[in-house]
Amino acid sequence: MTRWIAPGRINLIGEHTDYNDGFVLPFALAVGCTAVVSSRDDGWAASSAQEADPVVVDRTGLDDAPDVPAWARYVLGVLWLLVDRGVDVPPLAIEVDSDVPTGAGLSSSAALVCSVVRAVDDHLGLGLDDDALFALTRDVENDAVGAPTGGMDQLVSLRGLEGHALFCDMRSNDTRPVPLDLAGSDLTVLVVDTRAPHTHADGEYGARRRGCEEAARLLGVPALRDVTAADLDDALARLDDEELRRYVRHVVTEDDRVLSVVRLLDEGRLEEIGPALTASHASMRDDFRITVPEVDTAVDALLAAGALGARMTGGGFGGCVIGLVPDADVDAAGEAVRSAFADAGFGEPDLFTAAPSAGARVL
Template identity: 45%
Template structure:
């Protein structure tokens, strides 16, 4: 019998890509598309997981169905079945490792988030699990600590070397706002972002190309950033001020390290410029910064793909104010900031471009900043 229903949203990262594991700046917002968990306690120490549609399964690794039953006291990284169940199981493991007294539970999940689309379905799955289980067992857990627990689950249990942005966004975002997050100290503030109020729309373009953060390319980018920082004698690339970037680049002899460093430092600058524009009520001014960010991700960080590049080109050609890939890359989604009156024209342009390239038809919809994780009943 259910004891409650909870939901946690996916997120769109407006700006600030691949900066969160470099102690950098990010600005995501929550989607209205969510993972919903119906949950109840169990007194037999069993974690029973059932999915209507395998939410959070990166790259389509999971399959609908189940249930999967695991002993809570036997949970450990590398033990048990691999796939989408690593994410909720990892949350239970991380909570217990942190000293929180949580036990068995029945958890049934349903999702309106497409997996592998760069919209952080895995973080939504983690956060909704953490919220449900802690409330079931009367554990008081702040949203900051919840995000940290969920990141540990993804890093140590699921084996995906992600930063803290996705979990914080799912747990902490507010409706009508983007979340300005400094991942170095986890300070955050809500920045008003309501495209419709400015006569705009933010289109989300799901290319249908799946990605998986636990695969090697993402980890290679993170390792490259860490090696670049070490070569400069720094703890992280965040420590490089914008004005000192040229000097830092001349000290790096490896061209890959130079490119990664250039992206991270300039992307932190773009986050600050987007924040300033939104706080000044100049929403249209962020368009060129989005496009600039895509070029940096494509050319310096090398995490785009033909479908994402085509989505951006087609949107811009049809009059979008700005466009870029969003999320970790290697597939997933792009965003395009458009005049509300141009929404259908831009979407049609992208769809035609994909058809002409014989790509899968993209799913395109307007994304508006929604609320973070919460209890529904």
């Protein structure tokens, strides 16, 4: 049996721009989820090394299985949606195993669904192309699970390239690798898992998305991506709702920061992207209001310890922080974060380093 792996991801910059048809710059992690598909006599079965009990269902539609737990909906949702698309899916067993931390904003869910889609496509010989694979993974998360994500996580999990970030245009879903030579610049991406609770499927994430869509409607544009930095002041003046104004300001300036970072990386100026990362965090904190005290504390500690830039990564309300740290300062930066957390009465954070790795592949 063929074993597929799909990685989690770090988003270098570009938060909540994906569902606004904007720009993002994630990179794939070395950790991921593996999936193995085999034939069985009847029904569909999903099992996980991280879950005590397998889930077995008849080969029926999504509406006929309301009690399936969320993790299994990512697995079985692939089969349900293939059937909806006219594929005759036989009885199958799917086994998954992941070392992506859950609840940390590192896209454990995208790693799960992308590994399953690639393994099922391979096992059934469907020959889905890149666009069809991406569409299926995104639809599983949106429709079978009900998480209103924008697609960035699935794109980089499928298409990531070692040594590169992935510049994604979320309107066209076009992607291209952008060099991220950390070792050549004597820099490290230090990740702080704050262990503050984090989930995409909660009301706050959905509220931000609905607010952005309402702001675009009021401004008469298809999506906030269509408001440029040069248009921002005029757009803000046309909105009466202060909350919507803050959302617009974050998305428009964040898109602009992504484009700026891509230009710098294309020019080999990695050491100059730090201020954009820090500005991104300030925007998430002050305008989009999706940070929590743990992530703000981690960012402040990293910057005080010599990080060139630091920001929360992921959908918000918890999860991880990244710092772009000179190699020589990594240990001191980590100790500074631990000390700051202890002083604030927070739990012990988990710290690790990350480097851009490959996307979904056969092991």
